[in-house]
Amino acid sequence: QVQLVESGGGLVQPGGSLRLSCAASGSIFRIATVAWYRQAPGQVRELVARTTFAGTTNYADSVKGRFTISRDNAKNTVYLQMNSLKPEDTAVYYCNIKRTIVPTFDYWGQGTQVTVSS
Secondary structure, eight states, X not given: OOOEEXXXXXXXXXXXXXXXXXXXXSSOGGGSEEEEEEEOTTSOOEEEEEEOTTOOEEEOTTTTTTEEEXXXXXXXXXXXXXXXXXXXXXXXXXXXXXXXXXXXXXXXXXXXXXXXXX
């Protein structure tokens, strides 16, 4: 069983920055697509950013130019650098590692709260 441990959330003022981290156990990280999702109260969970094992990255339009996803395969860790934060970025952020071809898997972290408020 793979475990994902997220850290880095907290309270920040508008315009501020935070960096989220997600460390995975096991040896599957390097072959996985890793992603950050977020879910605000009363909203559906949405994709924020994703990076494949081949290095392709995707971002939600709402975070392009402000957020950067990166991965360190040697440390089994994915990061989300969030700059120029806005109140609408407030949500619980979840880490996900997934692979849709054999061997398939899909694991989620427990979530970390990010609150952007003055």
